[in-house]
Amino acid sequence: MIAPEQFNLADWLLDARVREGRGERIALICGGQSYTYAQVQQRANQAARAMVQAGLQMEQRLLLALPDGIDYVAALFGALKAGAAVVMVNPALSNHEIMDLLEFSRASVAVLAQDLPYSRHLKAILKPEHLRGEVSEFATQPTHRDDIALWLFSGGTTGRPKAVLQSHQSFYNTTVLYGQNFLKMSENDRTLSVPKLFFGYATGSNLFFPFSVGATSILFPEKSTAEALLDQIERHRPTILINVPTLVNQMVNQGADRDLSSLRLATSAGEALPEALYHKWKATFGVELLDGLGTAEQWHVFLSNQVGEVRPGSLGRPVPGFDVRIRDEEGRDVGPGEIGRLWAGGDARALCYWQLPEASQAALQGRFFASSDLMRQDEDGYFYFCGRADELLKVSGRWLAPADVESCLLTHPAVKECAVVGQVGGDGLTRPHAFVIADGVSEQQLKEHVLARLEPYKHPRGVTFVDTLPRTHLGKVDRGALRRLLQDS
Numbered sequence: 075m076i077a078p079e080q081f082n083l084a085d086w087l088l089d090a091r092v093r094e095g096r097g098e099r100i101a102l103i104c105g106g107q108s109y110t111y112a113q114v115q116q117r118a119n120q121a122a123r124a125m126v127q128a129g130l131q132m133e134q135r136l137l138l139a140l141p142d143g144i145d146y147v148a149a150l151f152g153a154l155k156a157g158a159a160v161v162m163v164n165p166a167l168s169n170h171e172i173m174d175l176l177e178f179s180r181a182s183v184a185v186l187a188q189d190l191p192y193s194r195h196l197k198a199i200l201k202p203e204h205l206r207g208e209v210s211e212f213a214t215q216p217t218h219r220d221d222i223a224l225w226l227f228s229g230g231t232t233g234r235p236k237a238v239l240q241s242h243q244s245f246y247n248t249t250v251l252y253g254q255n256f257l258k259m260s261e262n263d264r265t266l267s268v269p270k271l272f273f274g275y276a277t278g279s280n281l282f283f284p285f286s287v288g289a290t291s292i293l294f295p296e297k298s299t300a301e302a303l304l305d306q307i308e309r310h311r312p313t314i315l316i317n318v319p320t321l322v323n324q325m326v327n328q329g330a331d332r333d334l335s336s337l338r339l340a341t342s343a344g345e346a347l348p349e350a351l352y353h354k355w356k357a358t359f360g361v362e363l364l365d366g367l368g369t370a371e372q373w374h375v376f377l378s379n380q381v382g383e384v385r386p387g388s389l390g391r392p393v394p395g396f397d398v399r400i401r402d403e404e405g406r407d408v409g410p411g412e413i414g415r416l417w418a419g420g421d422a423r424a425l426c427y428w429q430l431p432e433a434s435q436a437a438l439q440g441r442f443f444a445s446s447d448l449m450r451q452d453e454d455g456y457f458y459f460c461g462r463a464d465e466l467l468k469v470s471g472r473w474l475a476p477a478d479v480e481s482c483l484l485t486h487p488a489v490k491e492c493a494v495v496g497q498v499g500g501d502g503l504t505r506p507h508a509f510v511i512a513d514g515v516s517e518q519q520l521k522e523h524v525l526a527r528l529e530p531y532k533h534p535r536g537v538t539f540v541d542t543l544p545r546t547h548l549g550k551v552d553r554g555a556l557r558r559l560l561q562d563s
Contacts, residue, residue, distance in 0.1 A: 075395055075421055077246040081219040084154035086246065087285040088115055089214060096288045099261065103292045103310055104143045111288070114147060119212035121152025121205040128204075129197035130183040132157030132215055135225070137181035139163040139172055141295035142271050145202035147281065149185045150271070152205065157215030158183075159222040159239075162272040178234065179225065179428070219243040222425065226274045226370040227548075235546075237428035238370040244422035245282055248374040251395040251420075253283030256378065257314065257339075261288035264336075266306055267316035268298045273548055275343055278374045279316040300324035304332045311336035315361075318344040318549060319351060322363070323484075323491060326354045337361045343368055343375055345550055346459045348481035349387035365389055367459070371443040372396075372418040377457050387481075388456040389449075396420040397441070398457070400449050410453050413460050416445040448475075465553060467496040467504050470531040476553075479506055479524060479532055486523050488515035493543055493551045494534060497560045508534035509543060509556055 077086075088111065091097065097112035109117075130136055136153040138160050140146045153160045161179045163172060169190055176184060180195040190199060217223075223242045227235040253259050267280035271293070284291045292310045296302055298321060307315065317325075317340050339362045340355075347365040355363050366378030367389045377398060379390035392398040397419035400408050408414040419442040426434040437444050448460040460466075461475035468474075476494035483492045490511045497507040510520065517537040524533040544555040 075247040075250045077219040077243050079219055080216050081242050081246065082154065082157075082214050082217045083223050083242045083245050083282075084118065084151040085214045087249075087282055088118060088151050091285065091288050094288070096261070099288050100290045101285065102144060102147060103264075103290060105294060107144070109144055111285075114144070114151070116210035117144060117148035117206070118151035118155060119210050120207040121148040122155040122212040122214075123152075123209055124200060124205050124207055125149075125152055125156055125158070125183055125185075128183050128200055130156055130158050132217075133159070133221065134183075135159045135161050135179050135181040137161040137163055137172075137176055137179060137184040137186075139165040139167070139184070139186050139272070140202065141165055141187070142293040143295050144293075145185075145205060146271055147293075148205055149202075150281075152212075154217075154223060154242075155212055155214040157217050157221070159225060161225040161237075162227075162274075162277070164270075164272050174234070179237070217242060219246070220425075224274075224277070225428070226373070228370050236430060236433065239425045239428060240370075240373050240422075241425055244373045244424070245278070247395070247421040248278065248376075249282050249286045252375050252378070252393050253278065253286060255395075256380070256393050257283065257341075259283050259287050259289055259314070263287070263289040263314055263338075264292055264310065264312040265289065265314045265316065266292040266303070266310065266312035268303060268318050268321045269316065269344070269549065270298070274370055274373060275368060275375075276316060279314075279341065300328045304329045304334075307336065308333050313338045315340040317342050317363070319347045320345070320491065320549065322347065322355055323351055326351070326358050327490060330358050334359045334361055339364060339381060341366060341375070341378075344548065346477045346481075348477075348484045350481060350485040352384075352386045367416075367447075367457075369418065369443060369445060371424045371437060371445075372420060373422045373424070376418050376420060376422075385454075385456045388452075388458050390457065391455045392457075399442075400451055400457075401444075405444075410451055413448055413450045415463065416447040416449045416457075417442045418445065419443075467506060469496075469504055469506060472531055474506060474532055476506070478528065479508065479534060482524050482527050482532075483508060483510065483520060483534075485527070486512070486515065486520060488512045489520070491543055493553065493556060495553050495556045495560065497536065497557075505535040506532065507536040507538065507560060509538050509540050509559075511540060511543065 091111040102109040176193040267276040269276040366375040368375035376396040399417040400414040496504040544552040
């Protein structure tokens, strides 16, 4: 799906709604305040003008680190209107980490909630109040569809995550193919997201997709907890919930008596959704849950289950418009049932990784992103996640996917969350070790639970009970941190 050659994402998603006569429709709900499309456009124009006056020029970079809300949306669209590229950063990062990203990205302007020292390339730090001027008109820059629009950060667990540079074209492609055609969003929808807007999954599902059809996005700045999500659902009555497995699990455990009847569907991505957890969700709330897979490199979801065609435990089939393959190490397609690397092809492929030419050449091949995710496909075309190439464990001479053990552990009624990593013993052999959040169950009982359901070599040889699991900047389980805990113990 190719955008017009002269194309600006903010114009297409925001200005076009006002030109269509939808300016008085509600675009955002933020707590007790609602904003129409015309009001969001005014705020974005004011933000763009403030950024340009602060020295931001076309094709330069603006670093954005704010909580979700009208100021975030105004800054994001304002920078795009000015023709700049937005470096989207988790506002919960430490000042040291944000300073590192300022230096790394060479951003010329930053929009932050806090004061920080100026980096070498930084011309100005703008606070939210600086984005609110009196003049509400701004001439959106005539950007090219292949100009850089956003910097997304991959979900790495060691060191600085890779910066993935995506064009205006990528967001157009997937907004149409997945948001409009696949999820069938309409102006009658209201979206609510567990992830925050700095995460590409939420940027699309809870901002770009609804804005593309004149729908309403529900935002809240507080941390996404089960209670907060359930309260938002009962108060604002969204029709689509953008979820992740961790919060799916927490909502099931805490929200059995809550009213989710406004939802027509929920999506899940970010991590593998265990089959047992899908069934728990469906039995508790009666809302269809569509598990899918997307990557920063092929922006957003390109594999997904579909309403009426869900196969629990799978990632569904390719979203129409994407070409998804499973290939061996030589790049040859493998047959049904065989495990190989995921290759995702389409018109949303990233331009490059910033300052990583060798990694860019290895991962970005033609229209394809060659992933480290290992998959298999059944005879009906459904894809199944088998782990990442760097996360598979060689146990007793056989490959083991941690996700298999985690899914089994989650079928025990006492287990709330878990993660499995490999532990290398004094003999040099690797054995699975489980970190578990659970009540009223012993290590031996969990081992026996897995032994009764999986092949013996897959059962965890050790279990560590924890109160929380460490997570990356995108909220995924930080397996590197868990492995380090084992090494230090």
